[in-house]
Amino acid sequence: MRDGLVRLWTGLDHGHRALVVQLLRYGVVGVGVTLFQIVIYNVLIGAGHRPPLIANTLATMAAMVVGYTIHSRFTFDGHGERESEIKAIFRFVVTNxxxxxxxxxxxxxxxxxxxxxxxxxxxVPMFCVTPAILFWLNRKWVFD
Incomplete structure (x- = not known):
């Protein structure tokens, strides 16, 4: 198994290796940020007695702050040619x-x-579906 993974890795060109590294980083960071958002959402609808859409709004805002900070400095660090931080923040806000x-x-x-x-x-779909959509948008538009 290990030898197969090593052969696969060494067979990738630089661009594909960078994509694999980003996917792995996004997986780790994305799981953490998504769980953070889902915990806030569930606490707000449960103990916080907030309506679900209000809870989603507040959880999204909190996750965006944490998400931009980590994704811009770790997940997509070195990806693309960011012209300005303001432009990246604007695109991140639009995307997320x-x-x-x-x-x-x-x-x-x-x-x-x-x-x-x-x-x-x-x-469930907040954890399984939304992050896949956001990875693609973040990679192709926000941090490009």
């Missing part, structure tokens, strides 16, 4: 604050309003 928030708000609506399920159910 509009697209990510919109997708997660859809999950909240779908599970709580349309399907009338527990407000905890949106946590």
């Amino acid at each position: 604050g509009v697209v990510g928030f919109g997708v997660n708000s859809f999950w909240v609506w779908l599970f709580t309003q349309a399907l009338h399920l527990s407000p905890h159910w949106p946590s």
